[in-house]
Amino acid sequence: MRLLDACSRVPVDATPVWLMRQAGRYLPEYRAIREKLSFVEMCMRPDIAAEVTLQPLRRFELDAAIIFADILLPLEPMGIGFHFTPEDGPVIEKPIRSARDLEGVHGIDAAADLQYVMDAIRLVRHELGGRAPLIGFSGAPFTLASYIVEGGHSRNYAYVKEFMYDDPVGFGRLMSLISDVVVDYLLAQIAAGAQVVQLFDSWVGWLGPYDYELLVLPHVRYVIDKLKGRGAPVVYFGNGASAMLHLVAKAGSEVIGVDWRIELDRAWEQLDGVAIQGNLDPLTLLGPPKAIEERVADIIRRAGGRPGHIFNLGHGLIPQTPPDNVKYLVDAVHRLSAAPI
């Protein structure tokens, strides 16, 4: 399958493409379910999670499915309560702002505690047959830590940074605890059938390179080390980290996800021996086909036919994206990459 080949930098007939948040609110068939169930209920019902995972693959020639879940799901079994506001904003009930607040927080047994995710993975694998591979995922340690410390979305990540600066050792304890949870969660997903796993470091771009290298990178490297040789390549996506890709690469993943803030060839020049996933601005999909075509062509030209390119957006699809434009994009990636450069 194209995606698995590309992860190992084996040449393929056309560039594989999948899209972050390809299962989501931009699809009317998703909204029809979401009207009846809350977001968390959708995650916790394996039949629904599987259905939603497969919806975009019925419409578009995508080269992968990604399991429908939320990156905060492991928090509940860790002893960290949360809920979503009516606008789908997460709220952590007791944010952790010091090492003292860690009392009562603990590791998980993901196969049991998050069995519904594993069941959904098994269902999707069964449904997919061999049509496309299934991607599992988790939040990366800093991104999970930032939710846990900030208490939800944040404007400037002041609480998590204050914690890091005031008590780097205590912050390290939180990060270590989360890292073990992430490893357990992703190994359980691989055991259930995930063929690739992606670590989403959605908020790491709020850190400067100094803090990233000192306080975050060692934990990401720990997670990726534990996943090596377990049968599923790791994609590590650091949103906002395009100006420190040389550090991101030190985490050791087989594939590096790149946001849309860098030219793909400049990204690739800094990286050695890895596959690259990216990197179209998701907002491009609000434009007309001509605008989409130009920008897809630019990325494919910059990939330059090197094996190991996985086409994706540089961040998630937004809800107001027209589905027709997604179809146009997916087809354009295949058409333009199959043609001789």
Added chain:
Amino acid sequence: MRLLDACSRVPVDATPVWLMRQAGRYLPEYRAIREKLSFVEMCMRPDIAAEVTLQPLRRFELDAAIIFADILLPLEPMGIGFHFTPEDGPVIEKPIRSARDLEGVHGIDAAADLQYVMDAIRLVRHELGGRAPLIGFSGAPFTLASYIVEGGHSRNYAYVKEFMYDDPVGFGRLMSLISDVVVDYLLAQIAAGAQVVQLFDSWVGWLGPYDYELLVLPHVRYVIDKLKGRGAPVVYFGNGASAMLHLVAKAGSEVIGVDWRIELDRAWEQLDGVAIQGNLDPLTLLGPPKAIEERVADIIRRAGGRPGHIFNLGHGLIPQTPPDNVKYLVDAVHRLSAAPI
């Protein structure tokens, strides 16, 4: 004066330092005034704007003052009404979302229309004597356009991008109109006494390099060209643009402001024949002196004694910053940069 020397890459005895939003809510003497006057009233009263501009220089050994103003002030004389919410969030009354909406929007005569800014500049220059130079500023064309199109702060800049993609020519008309306003506004500030001018491209980091180069960079270059040889060096600061500095440099400013998402030496290696301003994460100032010291030392080490470094934050100070930490930072920059490397 150190700052002016550094702009021309003349060696100095210690690295000059000033801080974006150095006049602001973190200072109790600022809040005392703000309690009595609205934010816009403070901007429009030259005596108050001058006072607030000078407040941080009374407390700290800063190497520059920057005139107190808001980047949206030119909108009103352009025919674009706006106000601030009680939380200081800007609201554009009739956002411009297509070329049609441009009707009734026009250029300005900044010296007359924004005379209060020029009066404040003259007052500050008089008060400062030769103690430190005064920086004038404006929003850069894209950043102003993004406010005008989005209608205020934005989550993902969907409206402005949709406009760009749907009607690049119409968007270009908006950008040209704004660019002429910016030129007029900055020339008036220079005439009134601003010794350096900074262009704030606060939201340009939401654009990918393709869109930046095609639709934004030509306008920035136009503005900077018009300011060349007018007696005040230009600092161009693109927030979030650290992974496309080679494009930012094409705008042609004497000084490039860098956010905190890149190591300063890696930034400098990509830039030729310019001075560099940056690049401490402003949130560092929430940490203890030890954390501040380590991160300042890292930046000064990476500057490597090259002439032309202006120390600054990678974005604005936040309101909860302790003033004592600002003092610690300013003194540390001078102490560490004056010492032999």
